[in-house]
Amino acid sequence: LANxxxxxxxxxxxxxxxxxxxGGNFQVIAGPCSVEGDNLIEIARAVKAAGATMLRGGAxxxxxxxxxxxxxxxxxxxxxxxxxxELDMPVVSEVMDPRDVQLxxxxxxxxxxxxxxxxxxxxxxxxxxxxxxxxxxxRGMSETIxxxxxxxxxxxxxxxxxxxxxxxxxxxxxxxxxNTFDVNAIPVLHHLTHLPxxxxxxxxxxxxxxxxxxxYAAVAAGADALEIEVHDCPSRAWSDGSQALTPAQFADAxxxxxxxxxxx
Ligand code: PEP
Ligand code: MN
Numbered sequence: 616l617a618n619x620x621x622x623x624x625x626x627x628x629x630x631x632x633x634x635x636x637x638g639g640n641f642q643v644i645a646g647p648c649s650v651e652g653d654n655l656i657e658i659a660r661a662v663k664a665a666g667a668t669m670l671r672g673g674a675x676x677x678x679x680x681x682x683x684x685x686x687x688x689x690x691x692x693x694x695x696x697x698x699x700x701e702l703d704m705p706v707v708s709e710v711m712d713p714r715d716v717q718l719x720x721x722x723x724x725x726x727x728x729x730x731x732x733x734x735x736x737x738x739x740x741x742x743x744x745x746x747x748x749x750x751x752x753x754r755g756m757s758e759t760i761x762x763x764x765x766x767x768x769x770x771x772x773x774x775x776x777x778x779x780x781x782x783x784x785x786x787x788x789x790x791x792x793x794n795t796f797d798v799n800a801i802p803v804l805h806h807l808t809h810l811p812x813x814x815x816x817x818x819x820x821x822x823x824x825x826x827x828x829x830x831y832a833a834v835a836a837g838a839d840a841l842e843i844e845v846h847d848c849p850s851r852a853w854s855d856g857s858q859a860l861t862p863a864q865f866a867d868a869x870x871x872x873x874x875x876x877x878x879x
Pocket of ligand 2: 648817844854855
């Protein structure tokens with residue numbers, strides 16, 4: 616179902632609030648790694664002012680250690696939905712558990728993110744496949760491109776065709792960055808599938824100083840959207856502060872992204 620051979624035209628995913636991804640429609644998803652409280656609306660206003668068109672935030676967090684913050688949960692979704700309504704932006708948030716899918720639907724989350732750690736959680740993929748809500752499927756950290764495409768098939772075979780694929784870096788022998796941004800995956804996916812392709816330079820690099828170069832590479836390589844983590848005070852972030860852009864850094868990135876978009 617995801618194969619371009621049987622569906623040559625680009626799929627355009629309608630994320631709500633008039634925001635389309637794919638087929639020449641380019642969007643930037645921005646926001647904090649974790650929803651933390653009152654700073655969400657400030658971050659959301661700042662990224663919107665800089666040109667972001669979709670708001671992200673994690674309410675249920677897949678943390679490596681069970682002893683670190685696991686996110687605000689349902690209350691975090693409420694804060695996201697309030698911010699999305701105020702700013703007229705679709706909201707993207709990660710669902711980790713098939714039992715939570717209905718909660719996300721009830722809250723009205725516009726895009727269900729499947730995180731790298733759940734990229735092959737086939738029960739979860741099937742569950743979001745039974746909805747008609749757009750799915751942002753992130754590549755597993757050790758997943759091949761073909762395995763990622765099979766993850767999309769799990770969602771689509773249940774009836775949900777609104778799938779976006781996200782390259783977020785893969786594990787390699789390199790240790791100077793959190794992950795290795797497989798920029799190749801962007802044109803390869805465009806060749807193999809009609810689904811929109813999103814680049815996430817935040818998780819792909821893991822360090823604030825490398826996020827902007829990664830974003831520019833993804834745009835130049837043809838990404839249909841970017842997902843970028845932004846925090847008003849990265850040193851105090853509940854998660855992924857080391858890779859967060861400040862609102863000022865994000866605004867700077869957006870100016871250059873616009874120039875690269877014009878050039879490609
Ligand atoms: C995230 O988007 O905050 C996240 C946990 O991403 P990934 O699943 O790619 O690690
Ligand atoms: Mn994160």
